[in-house]
Amino acid sequence: MQVTVSSGKGGVGKSSITASLLYLLSKDIDLVAVDADADTPNLDILLNVKNWEGEELLSGERVAVIDGDRCNGCGLCARHCPYDCIDKEGKVYRVKEVLCEGCNVCSIVCPHDFVISFKETISGVVKWGKTDYDFKLVSSQLFPGRPNSGKLVFKAKKVAQSFNEDLMVVDAAAGIGCSVVASINGSDLVIVVVEPTKVSLSDAKRLIKVLDHFGLKRVGIINKFDVNPEFVPIAEEFLKEADADIIGYVPYDKNVINAILKGKPPVEVFPESSFSVAINEVYENLKDFI
Structure with a gap:
């Protein structure tokens, strides 16, 4: 099964949510993770990949x-x-x-x-290695100025599939570019992360059009909902119209920044934080879809 975490806009907290969900998921299911943000991959930092076990280059x-x-x-x-x-x-x-x-x-x-x-x-390289949490991460990295981020992500997913795990979790780049299309391709479920802001929903609207084109099932997470609470009903209506069940509301929490500084998923280092409590609820709701 493939679950892809996506967002129309960058900076909405998608990777922090992905790393935390991976931490929780890995306790219950055999999985492999894919960092599909080929331009700026960084999931290996949050999951603490110390040594890369292998790599494949994308040429042509x-x-x-x-x-x-x-x-x-x-x-x-x-x-x-x-x-x-x-x-x-x-x-x-x-x-x-x-x-x-x-x-x-x-x-x-x-x-x-x-x-x-x-x-x-x-054009780029696909690397893989074991995280601190006993599952593998496959990371795609495009070299400066080179094309074919989509092909690179497809190659990363193919490598991930070769490990034959029960679940593949893909952390997509923001937007609707080639690498995002390659990320969501073949997904059984797409998690759409939004903030309650006009900019976030405007970009997410474009992402939803891509998901509609491929007929992909989706659910939604409203991150940092307490920063702009008056806009939350608008975000809820947007996700409802997008046919995306809301599986969680995540508050703004400074502990997320502190966890990033430590290079750890927030749910591991600050398990009692408001962010971690909310992510655990997201995880429980996610179980109904995977």
Whole structure:
């Protein structure tokens, strides 16, 4: 079974909630976790992965390479490059690899043979290791300026599936980009985390449209509900219209920040905190859906 934790907006507390739910879930079920925020993965910090056991690289993207010994400096490649990734260095031209999309325009317009070639690049890496809580975490990390975050997340999930655990919990990135689509794909349940604010619900509305497109079952969590209590009924109505049963209301709690500083799930280091009490209630309600 795959459960994905998502949010339309970043900074709503999704990863703290995910880490805490993983801590509780791991006591009752064999699971594997996936950090699918390929641009900024950090779940390994909260789950304290000390050593990575293995890794796989994602390759296959091409970038252009200009042979400086053959280039005569005519500049046609730079003038026609749609990504503005070719600059003049001295008398010849060079490709800024981080910007190159491998579109082949430069080699088409170049009037000379064997000046421009292409090489394969590495887009990112998938790593896995054991957490402090006796389950594995698979983490996807995209390298700066490289494309294919979606493919990287698919690769991370495939690695996670190879461990043959009963449950896979995916911590998706915020938004509705390629990595998010790859994260929610195949989900049996999507947990949508929102705050009671206009910005959060506006972004979550776009996420719900994606979930509707794929016909995915969803539930909702209202985080930091006590920060803007007058907006909570609006958030409740939003989730009701989105066909998302509310499985919990989580208050703002400074202990969450203190737990992050310690690199631990809040429910472990502050089990009596208001956040932890609420997350335990969320966990009990979640059991009805998994």
